[in-house]
Amino acid sequence: MDANGNSVDVLAIGAHPDDVELACGGLLIKLVNEGKRVAILDLTQGEMGSRGDADQRSSEAEAAAAIMGVHAREEADLSDTRLANTTEQQRAIIPFIRKYRPTIICALMAPDRHPDHAAAHALSRDANYYSGLTRIETGQPPYRAPRIYYFYPYTELAGAPPCVVDISDVFDQKMEALRAYKSQFHNPKYNGPSTHISSQEFWEDIKMRARYWGGRIGTQYGEPLYTETPLLLNTLPGLERDGG
Template structure:
């Protein structure tokens, strides 16, 4: 199965928080989009890995993605090394995305920057023909594949985006997908410990950040991304 866009997140809910509205918009435009979670978020203060598995499946259904997988790397302790890179290379060659979205290049949680560099490095290595991979249980060697672009969504820190996507009309879908993670975010009835992302202010900030980015570019809502390479367009009209 070939996907147009593959979105990676260090934890379940990273993709929704960073790029949920963009994902929903691309799906509505007919693109095949997948999400790959690197870990099950088992070190999270609230909830459990099993609960987050269920929440991730519910969020994927809301966004309408074609596929969602979890690589079950160790939350907090995965590394940007050969073992982890090879797992991502197998996934990239399995789904052959043209565009990859992944974690922020710098952020509060150490897994976000690690996940960012891990996926980015794997995207380059996946294009090298002398790296041999097979999917587990298969005898077929995979063909090399390198995505055309790797973009990084923005998370806790207010990084300066290289470009933004107009997501007007899709912010409610993003919010719905985020709130599918009932164990993680604001719930006045919850008796679990408070975390930086469990407050109502945090949930509100997701929308007002998108509204502010939209204001800056003349739309209602927008999501920001950073790019590893220059973003090319056919003509100046494409920038409007």
């Protein structure tokens, strides 16, 4: 998919296909439904996963993107299990930030038990910073997204998040997008080695986690987000809710 050079409102950057869906699939679906332009950048193809291969995972990612209705999905072609916050890898990401010129980037939070996730946190943040420097030349105008929100695909390690997005009305669509990853998640029809994320327990945990965060904000399902910089408020969130 390609955005034909058009800017997006939000660029979500994951280490592996399915990170974004797990962590903020509901948020992205909501934004698309509101008419916002959304793109996804997968830093690797997830080719070191125990189940499925790179081609299969790419087609699953495309199917999930279509279910979510995002405008573009790209792969940075970095190596799975080898993500590191290096100059070389930052330079591989900068062309995508300059192509899509997102108002907001959503990226992985750290610390995380998966080393690729922790690396992608620093890598996405620093690539965005350097993307704003004129002297780093890619043949595109420099651009730096003014704000980054961070997410966890599996489980939170860093205490209570500053915000939780109500995804109750799009939760079913999020789960449908995740089901597009036929080789990765619980799927009795798929023949492959068992992994943590392919277990029935993990599938049930996705719902329990969304339910937990929904409960924390008084809705059915939620997705937590983190920030490293203060949030700007023009009004008090919560004033707009009926009977809240």
